[in-house]
Amino acid sequence: MSNKVYYKGKEISLSELSKYTNVPYSTLVRRYNAGKRGEELWNDDKKNIKVTYEGKEISLLELSKLINISYSVLLERYKNGDRGDELLKRKRKRIIVDYKGENISLGELSKRTGIPYNTLLNRYNEGKRGDELLHEYGKTKIHVMHEGKEISLLELSKITGIKYVTLFQRYKNGKDLLQTKQKRTNDNYNVMYKGKEVDLVELSKITGIKYGTLLYRYKNGKRDEELWGNSNAKDKKGGTRKPKIHVMYKGKEISLIELSRITGINYSVLYQRYKKGGKIEDLLKRKTKFNVMYEGKEISLTELSEITGIKYITLVTRFKKGNNLLQENKRGGHKGSKLKAEYDGEELTLSQISKITGIPLSTLHRRYRKGIRDRRLWARNIRIK
Structure with missing residues (x-):
């Protein structure tokens, strides 16, 4: 149904009205459904509400920008009948404080001290006065004694190399500022790495793997490549990189990943068998050997997979369901x-x-x-x- 309205003595649709007035069609529909007609329908409040400011007629939107009061605040006041000074008044209560024997506003105090107005206001509302109101909690204002000299916590951080936040936390908790971390011990966890016996701390430095990661793996029974292999590293595609484990297969050394592709056995299955110390025969064993007839000859599903290029798992699924293997x-x-x-x-x-x-x-x-x-x-x- 087309909604018709009168605009400049002519009956037109809301779609046409939108083109003439540059008011979005959806806005016109919303106002129309709200019962607005005539100028209320196409007038933009922000542009068409006029007020007098310093002897000049301007829009409410322009007034908002000039005096830095939110347009929504001005509009609410205007609707409530506020005009003149009432429209322009600021709600903020003027707070007067004593500063060096002089009564000044909180805003003026902010300008003189460089402390943000909101910070001063929050402190004032908390009941702080005098020095508490002006106290700066910055990095340069906490002083401590170091080698017979009073210095700030920030200077102490630069001298000692200890992070400022660490010193600040120790200061707040009343702890020794210069305490050293308890030296990490490896509890004589020694492993063989490239023919040399090293402890976990040394292994961490050599491989770049965190000591905590190595210790966790060690305590979970991982050794050799499982201990220092970067099993959680990400490859270029964002997947998890599998550790490079090599085995002998048909007289050739290949990776476990390649063996998985050749045999069709899932990599995780091969990896679990490898972890248990299984030989190559154990790695390749099938729980059940499925033999089928192919071109007059009985062969295993593994052989059929290699001949036809159909994945072994696909052949097994079809075999168990009784489907045609070469469907x-x-x-x-x-x-x-x-x-x-x-x-x-x-x-x-x-x-x-x-x-x-x-x-x-x-x-x-x-x-x-x-x-x-x-x-x-x-x-x-x-x-x-």
């Missing part, structure tokens, strides 16, 4: 060996091409579904629209 996924095509393309004059499966080129199988599948069959299928750093 097509929702996106079309399966991670098996049926999708083929020509590579260097030979027809190979996408899984085989992935292993040869190092291009992820998922990338090959995505390109394959887009109809790419030439060298762009396994090319690196190409953009496909």
Whole structure:
């Protein structure tokens, strides 16, 4: 329903009125629904309420800026019928105090002493007078004796190297200002690091790991790389960096992360087994060995995973549910060996091409579904629209 109003003798909509008056449409609707009509509908109070100030007619908004009284305060007074001096009066009560034998206001005292007005006002309201009112709690005003000389707490901080806040807390609590922290002992916790026996304090300095962190790990039974490995460090993507643990696999030394990718066994499972001191055979053991028939030959799910490129955990899930192990996924095509393309004059499966080129199988599948069959299928750093 279109709300029509009269503006300069012409009936127009609120939308048109908004364009003519530059008043937001939502504001006009709100005022219209509140029952306002005529000038009340489009007039901006801040611009149209006029008052006389020093013989000149100005808006309430301009008056607010000139005398530094909030517009909302002035508007409230104006609505209550206040005009002239009543409109301009300040509510703040003038507080008079004695300063060096002279009666002055709190505002004047603030200017002379440099102490913020609000600070003086808070102290005055707390009942403080005289020196208590003017007392500065700054860093330079607390004095102590040091080597037979009276100096400020700030100077003592610079001389001793002890943080000012530490000295201030000790001063407030009545403690010895120059007390030294109790020397940390490592309770003879010695470990072997790169063929050398060192204590935890030395290990902390060498590795840059906090002593408290090393002590906590040590007491929880962690040794060697688990003790000083930066297991909580963040990688470039913001994830937790896994400690670099290497094992021998098929005559080659690889990291535990690589072993996880090759075998399909979760890294955390391999890591827990490694912590227990298991051999490579123990690391790779499966709780249950699932054997299936593939191309007339009985093989394990691990072998099927390596052949087809389907994740081991996916095969296990399908096996337990009785589903087709090589079923097509929702996106079309399966991670098996049926999708083929020509590579260097030979027809190979996408899984085989992935292993040869190092291009992820998922990338090959995505390109394959887009109809790419030439060298762009396994090319690196190409953009496909």
